[in-house]
Amino acid sequence: MQNVINALRVLEEVAARQPAGVGELARGLGLPKSTVQRSLRTLHEAGWIRPAGGEVTRWQVTSKALQVARRTELGLRDAAMPVMEELRQRTGETIHLMVPEGDAVVLIERLETDKPLRIVLPLGIRLPLHASANGKAVLAHLARPVAELPAYTETTITDPAALRAELAAVHTRGYADNRGEWRSDIAAVAAAVLGPDGPIASLSISTPASRMPDALRAEYGKLVTQAARTLSESLA
Template sequence: MSQTVDRALSILPLLAEGPADLGQVADRLGVHKSTALRLLRTLHEHGLVYRQSDQRYRLGARLFGLAQEAMENLDIREIAHPHLVRLNEQVGHTVHLAVHEENEVLYIDKVDSRYPVRMYSRIGKPVAITVAAVAKLLLADLPEAERRALAEKLDYPLYTARSTPDATAFLRELEQVREQGWATDLGGHEESINCVAAPVRGADGRVVAAMSVSAPNVVVTAEELLSLLPQVRRTADAISGEYSGRTPVKDRTV
């Protein structure tokens, strides 16, 4: 990276801390004021910084617009899919990716198990919202008032003896999920199916999706599935890093 570009980009995190005058920018960059002014003028011309009436500079509206546009055009499924495939190759079990949309939690990707016993979940199909591990993660991240309002509106079908019975129990479980940072469904929807899930987070730390590994207990016990939690969380963290731009995208083959 050229020195000029490096210096110009260094101005942006400085202004993210708050407005700064020419002298402050020059001091932070370790350059003469004339050099800092030249950089600021270029950034100002592109709408990335704005000069206030008090002659201090702040981040420009164009920068926020670019960030918003970039976020809207990010496809979490496209980013996550190679990671899901890699995890599936490592553990052999069904891997899902889900998002929360319009009061439903939907599967948006699935990589099937290598074992003969398969799950009947489908991409685009809503999950059992009161028991599914991915749903617990997505709903646990909602603001408390919104979380409580939603919990009170939901029905609580007893799919199995382990299903969540009511709003009080559901809210208690969501609070536990918030604290521990992962979730399970151990026979809550189907007696024979267990699942462990981890959150995918955006640049602001909010949960944008949830991914899970599921398997029937004729293939693996609940305890054995839970032992995969570190791998599931590492995969979710890798997706989060790529989605939020915290880690560089590497060339890869799947």
């Protein structure tokens, strides 16, 4: 079992540092070079990594990791679509499905509102964790230190203590909201889709800021929280 854990740790470290050599990986992981070398050999034979070239052997991740991620993402999309459609029908607004990736959430699916006034975000766009409803919904379930918070608008929460308090409130009520914190013309509420080890995605209802007064925000928050819970249960 420990050999498997070591190999997975080495794979993650290669992905973070690529191209990376044995010595660099060993120092980063705190493992003996011989252990790292064995893991690299196993990962190479299994097709997960390949030599990056150069005088000293350095390693990089192959497309196999991306293929697995895509298959996982497609499964998430398939499960999410009926939940997203029901949420769109109940609200008449745009529904977003995002997944955490590093210090951001990435939009992987959306269902658009039929209303003429809308805000369209392209698939693949990255939104900051601390300045978006989807991001805060995810961040509230992560044990991650909060520091260096850039401002995007006048309402972006940039004080670490204030953000920690906001995330505690998100965790308590079950959903996060965005009051023009990334773009002043966008309002949203979002809830995390949880797996066994934490958040795997987030669902949101997104509208022009003028279309989400406080009373509606609370109503939408309850709806998106239930939708995210339904999706979490379907994936269990």
